Amino acid sequence: MVTQELEKIERTLQISQQDLLAQARDWAIWDDTYEFVQGNYPGYTDTNFSQQMFEEMRYQVMAFFNAEGEVHYLAGINPATGQYHACYSAERECRWMAGLIRTMQASIKEDPEQGKCDIYAGSPPLMVASNPIFRTDESGPPQGWLFKVRPMNDAWLTLIEEYTGLPTTLSMADRNDDGDIAITISGNTILAQRFLPTYPHNEQLALGTQLTRSSYLASLETFRYVLLWTACLMLLVIGLVLVLLERIILKPLRTLTQFTQQASVDLKGSSNLLERGDEIGILARAFQKQFMRQKQLNAELIQLSTHDPLTGLPNRRLFDQRLQEIVNISLTTGQPLSVMMIDIDHFKLFNDHYGHPEGDICLQQVAQTMNDIATNHGFFIARTGGEEFSAMLPATSATQAMEKSQALSHAIDQLRHPHQVSPVAPYVTVSIGISQLNIEEVMTPSGLMTAADQALYAAKAAGRHCAKVYSPSLANASFSSHNTPP
Numbered sequence: 406m407v408t409q410e411l412e413k414i415e416r417t418l419q420i421s422q423q424d425l426l427a428q429a430r431d432w433a434i435w436d437d438t439y440e441f442v443q444g445n446y447p448g449y450t451d452t453n454f455s456q457q458m459f460e461e462m463r464y465q466v467m468a469f470f471n472a473e474g475e476v477h478y479l480a481g482i483n484p485a486t487g488q489y490h491a492c493y494s495a496e497r498e499c500r501w502m503a504g505l506i507r508t509m510q511a512s513i514k515e516d517p518e519q520g521k522c523d524i525y526a527g528s529p530p531l532m533v534a535s536n537p538i539f540r541t542d543e544s545g546p547p548q549g550w551l552f553k554v555r556p557m558n559d560a561w562l563t564l565i566e567e568y569t570g571l572p573t574t575l576s577m578a579d580r581n582d583d584g585d586i587a588i589t590i591s592g593n594t595i596l597a598q599r600f601l602p603t604y605p606h607n608e609q610l611a612l613g614t615q616l617t618r619s620s621y622l623a624s625l626e627t628f629r630y631v632l633l634w635t636a637c638l639m640l641l642v643i644g645l646v647l648v649l650l651e652r653i654i655l656k657p658l659r660t661l662t663q664f665t666q667q668a669s670v671d672l673k674g675s676s677n678l679l680e681r682g683d684e685i686g687i688l689a690r691a692f693q694k695q696f697m698r699q700k701q702l703n704a705e706l707i708q709l710s711t712h713d714p715l716t717g718l719p720n721r722r723l724f725d726q727r728l729q730e731i732v733n734i735s736l737t738t739g740q741p742l743s744v745m746m747i748d749i750d751h752f753k754l755f756n757d758h759y760g761h762p763e764g765d766i767c768l769q770q771v772a773q774t775m776n777d778i779a780t781n782h783g784f785f786i787a788r789t790g791g792e793e794f795s796a797m798l799p800a801t802s803a804t805q806a807m808e809k810s811q812a813l814s815h816a817i818d819q820l821r822h823p824h825q826v827s828p829v830a831p832y833v834t835v836s837i838g839i840s841q842l843n844i845e846e847v848m849t850p851s852g853l854m855t856a857a858d859q860a861l862y863a864a865k866a867a868g869r870h871c872a873k874v875y876s877p878s879l880a881n882a883s884f885s886s887h888n889t890p891p
């Protein structure tokens with residue numbers, strides 16, 4: 406902080422130097438001055454110089470040198486007497502500035518280009534700006550040099566203090582380390598000093614500021630306090646944002662994720678999510694719609710793959726699947742299990758006579774009738790072939806199945822669906838083959854179905870419109886229902 410304050414004073418010093426250099430340049434690059442140093446403008450001094458001008462401009466000395474570096478004209482206010490003097494050499498009343506003039510001449514020799522603002526060591530130190538003398542358009546060779554000198558006295562310090570608002574100190578120091586900063590702390594005061602080069606280089610100017618530590622420590626304390634509160638406030642805001650983020654986005658997103666994982670199984674229990682008015686609610690409703698559609702499609706697909714489209718009865722795939730399950734249960738529990746194979750008599754003749762569409766209607770009516778009986782008697786029926794149906798009867802012996810087959814056959818007779826060309830009856834009739842699991846070495850689903858098929862063949866052979874229970878003697882005949890007797 407102290408260094409920053411000191412830099413303010415340094416910047417002000419630089420501005421002050423630039424200002425004096427600009428003023429020296431203004432005078433040096435001016436046709437009147439150009440003529441004056443060549444002795445061609447005798448009225449120049451009367452027009453331009455006065456004690457008042459020096460006081461107002463805070464100049465101590467103005468010195469003009471000709472092209473040879475010799476004094477052409479000098480003017481200044483003697484700091485010891487406060488008297489204004491103007492001379493053509495550093496003698497008599499201008500003797501007090503002789504030392505200064507020598508330093509200026511040494512500077513010209515060292516650097517004829519000039520155009521700079523040095524600080525000359527002294528008490529007080531002097532700010533000295535110099536520039537070669539040219540025409541206003543800067544043409545022609547330089548005809549000499551102009552130096553303007555401003556004392557860095559108490560009045561100058563007061564101006565700097567007013568400008569910077571900082572107490573400023575100025576002294577000469579005998580050090581070699583240009584540009585260094587020295588900080589000295591003593592009790593409640595802190596002195597910061599910058600050491601600046603002077604001309605002709607054997608001393609340094611110590612530009613400093615003396616500050617009260619307590620006021621800076623207090624502002625440091627305030628700064629720490631503000632920092633602490635800002636940090637707390639930021640933590641609070643971050644915490645709040647995290648809580649809101651958790652409540653508004655993360656939690657609903659987690660719920661949505663759970664919802665998407667479970668929704669295909671159960672769409673209930675997510676009503677909160679579905680009622681939300683934001684994007685998450687929109688997403689949840691879209692997901693729900695999609696899942697419902699998917700469920701519906703799945704159900705339709707399952708129905709299509711397991712049911713016969715013409716009659717609506719379960720198909721062979723579902724029948725075989727269920728049969729496998731029920732056979733396993735029966736073999737484990739020892740409960741009886743029977744199957745029936747039902748085939749419409751002379752259905753080919755029906756189709757040939759009435760046409761295929763009528764055959765379809767007949768199949769639908771027979772299927773519907775058999776399904777009603779199956780529902781009433783608690784067994785499962787499926788369409789397992791063209792005009793062939795199969796039923797499975799859990800906890801039912803072959804004898805009991807025979808009774809149920811008669812109920813089935815009777816119900817179909819009662820339909821009185823016309824079949825004029827049937828050699829059996831003027832209406833549609835069925836033949837039924839029955840087999841029972843665990844009887845006569847029938848132990849597997851396929852064995853059960855083969856036995857029922859053979860019993861069906863026996864029923865067909867026996868004149869149709871009847872039911873037969875499988876026995877090994879039927880098996881010896883070795884035939885198939887797809888090759889039924891005429």
Ligand SMILES: Nc1nc2c(ncn2[C@@H]2O[C@H](COP(=O)(O)OP(=O)(O)OP(=O)(O)O)[C@@H](O)[C@H]2O)c(=O)[nH]1
Pocket residue numbers: 715748749750751752753754756760761762763764765768790791792865869887889890
């Ligand atoms: N309309 C119709 N006919 C079918 C369908 N599926 C199979 N059929 C017919 O059912 C008939 C079965 O004939 P067959 O196997 O010779 O037996 P059948 O004429 O019923 O004679 P038996 O079974 O010996 O009494 C064939 O004419 C098939 O075209 C179907 O979905 N619709």
